[in-house]
Amino acid sequence: MTRHDIFVFIALVLLIFLAWIGLSFANPKAETEALVLEVVSPVPFEDQGLSWTTLMKGGQARQWTIQGEIGQLILSYEPGEGLRLLEADCPNQLCLHMGPIHKAGQVILCAPNEVLIALRQASDHEKEGDFDAILQ
Amino acid sequence: MIAGRLFRGGLVIALCCLLAGCGKAPIPSSYSSTRFMLGTTVTIEIQGEVGAGQESLKEAADAAFERMQAISDQVDRYAIEEPSQGMQLSRLAGTGQWLEVDADIWRMLSQVKEIGREEVDLTLGPLVDLWTKAAEDNQLPTEESLAQALALCGMDQIELDPAHQSVRLNQTKMSLDFGAVAKGYALEEAWTVLSNAPGVVRGLIDAGGNIKTLGEKADGTKWKIGLTDPADPSLLLGALNLEGGQAAATSGDYQRFYEIQGRRYNHIIHPENGWPVSHYHAVIAVTEDGFWSDYYSTLLFLLAEEEARELVEDTPQLEAIFIGADDHIFVSEGIKNKILWDLPGGYALDPS
Numbered sequence A: 001m002t003r004h005d006i007f008v009f010i011a012l013v014l015l016i017f018l019a020w021i022g023l024s025f026a027n028p029k030a031e032t033e034a035l036v037l038e039v040v041s042p043v044p045f046e047d048q049g050l051s052w053t054t055l056m057k058g059g060q061a062r063q064w065t066i067q068g069e070i071g072q073l074i075l076s077y078e079p080g081e082g083l084r085l086l087e088a089d090c091p092n093q094l095c096l097h098m099g100p101i102h103k104a105g106q107v108i109l110c111a112p113n114e115v116l117i118a119l120r121q122a123s124d125h126e127k128e129g130d131f132d133a134i135l136q
Numbered sequence B: 001m002i003a004g005r006l007f008r009g010g011l012v013i014a015l016c017c018l019l020a021g022c023g024k025a026p027i028p029s030s031y032s033s034t035r036f037m038l039g040t041t042v043t044i045e046i047q048g049e050v051g052a053g054q055e056s057l058k059e060a061a062d063a064a065f066e067r068m069q070a071i072s073d074q075v076d077r078y079a080i081e082e083p084s085q086g087m088q089l090s091r092l093a094g095t096g097q098w099l100e101v102d103a104d105i106w107r108m109l110s111q112v113k114e115i116g117r118e119e120v121d122l123t124l125g126p127l128v129d130l131w132t133k134a135a136e137d138n139q140l141p142t143e144e145s146l147a148q149a150l151a152l153c154g155m156d157q158i159e160l161d162p163a164h165q166s167v168r169l170n171q172t173k174m175s176l177d178f179g180a181v182a183k184g185y186a187l188e189e190a191w192t193v194l195s196n197a198p199g200v201v202r203g204l205i206d207a208g209g210n211i212k213t214l215g216e217k218a219d220g221t222k223w224k225i226g227l228t229d230p231a232d233p234s235l236l237l238g239a240l241n242l243e244g245g246q247a248a249a250t251s252g253d254y255q256r257f258y259e260i261q262g263r264r265y266n267h268i269i270h271p272e273n274g275w276p277v278s279h280y281h282a283v284i285a286v287t288e289d290g291f292w293s294d295y296y297s298t299l300l301f302l303l304a305e306e307e308a309r310e311l312v313e314d315t316p317q318l319e320a321i322f323i324g325a326d327d328h329i330f331v332s333e334g335i336k337n338k339i340l341w342d343l344p345g346g347y348a349l350d351p352s
Helices: A003-026 A052-058 A124-128 B002-020 B054-075 B085-091 B103-115 B125-137 B143-150 B182-196 B290-302 B305-314 B333-338
Strands: A035-040 A062-067 A072-078 A082-088 A107-110 A115-121 A133-135 B030-037 B040-048 B158-161 B166-169 B200-207 B210-214 B223-228 B236-242 B247-252 B257-260 B263-266 B280-287 B319-324 B328-331 B339-341
Touching (some): A082 A107, B030 B054, B040 B182, B054 B085, B103 B158, B125 B143, B182 B210, B182 B247, B182 B290, B236 B333, B280 B290, B290 B319, B305 B319
Antiparallel strands (some): B030 B040, B200 B210
């Protein structure tokens, strides 16, 4: 074994070690426990993936306008209460009675507008990664 | 000298393996897309043969979505631009007029009517409307209003004319609601489109509580489906292994409900008394066909435990998982060894 061989060997070990360190720090597990807002709608939602913690820390009521298939919906956040739809351009208005939501997995659905509002654990995506699909 | 050359050669190969991912098989092309239809999100994930273009997979998925959308349009109870066939039938109810319906509406109505279980009732529109209004008013429906709505329901009030593929409803103000089977029917039709699409070898369709698999997974393992915890839908109770071509459907009390005076009433209504049922938190039915999985998950959800168990035993190729309202779980014999449970505290698995 020449000096050159030893140098290459050490470089290789160092490369593997650095790659391992890099992957360990890149693992987002520690950051994925937060609850996030997800909205499926015909027009992309402005605050997709908004952290629930951010909302709560703000301590103030907020409202968003969501553009649905047949009209607009007004989504509201009230501190201490959660998210609910205040207004919806839809025939049966069932969606107005589906809130407030404040826990992971809860949803508000407006079928005529093709809008789904959900609170999910950011770590859900990691959990779902182990499965081909989740039977809701 | 020779040892030195071998060592250097080994290092080069090791480095190449590290950088290039040595030993990995060629990755087949894949395509995934999600759309909103049938009142839920529908996801299609498919893989093609190695070398198959993404464009052909996209075309196959688009065709499957188009098929589902066509079915969705025909059963829509609130279509605005053009009345669906379901709405047209309701408008003609009680007039004595027949309406020639398309093949999808015909198959759904005739199959449900033929099997003859009165619990799965596609005429529950008046009851659904009554409970929707009750939720709006935050007031439980009165017995009188329930009786009036119930009088407008019943599969025996639907008349079918097979010679002309025509349908009529016997009483005015009757209204069809295909919610018990439409998603499953559309799922099965989309699966057929994907099965016949050139180049598609495997995949999965996920239509909000209704899932069907296509082909075997690339690594030879079973399709692994997570089972949602009804008490906390962000958690899972375990994993269900499905074979290629199997379908699973859930009916549950935790996703859709009517909230009245602070209490939640699930959306599955018993046609006998007009009230939501509460035997289970969830029932999962597994068959080879998306339509029948959807149908049986609804039917089993409506039946009390003993009758539900008997029905599963007596029905070939039907398996089921029951998560009772008292948190005890029982599973049909043919599916027991296909579930890996990871139960949180509070649930009890029936050993029988």
